Amino acid sequence: MPFDDATLIDLSIGLEDGPPSEPMPPSIDHFGHEAGAERLAENLRELGHDVEASDFPDGMGLAWEDLEVIPHAGTHMDAPWHYGPEVDDEPAKTIDEVPLEWCRGNAVVLDFRSKEPGEEISVADLEDTLDELDHELSPGEIVLIQTGADELWGTPEYLTQFPGMSAEGTKFLVEQGVKVIGTDAYGFDKPFTAMGERYVESGDEDELWPAHFAGREVEYCQIEKMANLDALPRKTDVPIVAVPISIEDGSGGWVRPVAFVEDGAADDAVDGASDEIWGDDA
Known part of the structure; x- marks a missing residue:
């Protein structure tokens, strides 16, 4: 599929002046x-x-x-440095060190809109959803977690009404060769309120940002505050580009992910069409 024949789908939320969906909103x-x-x-x-x-x-x-504005406002990519100074005893990459090759590939959309706000997405949840898609992850694919939270953008509820990734689920995806994981929710982990409540009840430090801190063991980037995943014509083999702005020694950077789909694509579009954009090695 040539680029000039592709329909472009914007998967981002831009920067706005003082939106109620940002705890530290931009000032423009x-x-x-x-x-x-x-x-x-x-x-x-x-x-x-x-x-x-x-x-x-x-x-x-x-x-x-x-x-x-902070670099974590609007749709943005978190670098490995955001999670900690090291990944598996090696220096963590800042956003200006993230390889561009990680930032383009074929996306797989995993639909968790049935999960309740505050719940965790487990390895079993991921495996079941992949089985439903009859899809096996391959290195270089980009996984997009669909929660439906983007429909709440512009309201305070956007900050609290979504499920989050678990630490083990995050590590499971990265161990399949995935280097970038996106979500249409405010955060990659459970909402702040859910994590705080669980920590106070249990005293277990593993309740605090477990999915983020999994990045101290496995190297990956996450994209938060994506949007419009329901506009994609299918759940697998969706070519996207998501290159973050380069900020020297930055923990993250704004990004505008864009999906490329064949003009007039239907849900049953031919699998592998994205190979014509990226090639067989994508």
């Missing part, structure tokens, strides 16, 4: 074209050039925005 200050002319003229005057805002065509300069 917009500057219009007139304000842009003032700023550009001021910059030029600081360089010794006598320029006024009114000198710009129609008194308008360039629009831009000032942002105050």
Whole structure:
């Protein structure tokens, strides 16, 4: 399938100013074209050039925005460094060290919309869902965990109404050769409230971010806050690209995952069509 014949499906949530679905929401200050002319003229005057805002065509300069935002807002990829300083006794990769080859491949969508908020997704859950798809994971595939939580984006409930991955489930996927795992939920683990309640009840430190901390044993990246997985025409062999922005020594970076599907694809699209994009080695 040539790229110019593909339908592109955006699997991301962008940065917004102060959404209730972010505990540390971005702040975005917009500057219009007139304000842009003032700023550009001021910059030029600081360089010794006598320029006024009114000198710009129609008194308008360039629009831009000032942002105050963490790299874990919006759809983003967590680097191995996010989970800990080492992975299996080796230095953990920061987001600028993540191989680009990890960030493109054929996606497998595992549907866990039937799970209750706060539940964990176990190895058995993963195996059962893969069996239902009659699919065996292969190295380099990208696994997408579908919870349906993206439908709650824009509300406070987005932060609490989703199941999360277990530590053993995370390790199971990585041990199949998966290097990138995505979720359409706020977080990869259970909601903060569920983890806090379980820790207070049990005193067991393994209740705190177990899926994240599995990344101290197995090397992988996770994409959080994805969206539109229900728009994909099938559950397997979906080619996607999800390259994060490079932030020096960063624990994560914003990413805009995009799926490529054949124009007019149906649910029973021919398996392996993505091989024509990535080749047999993808």
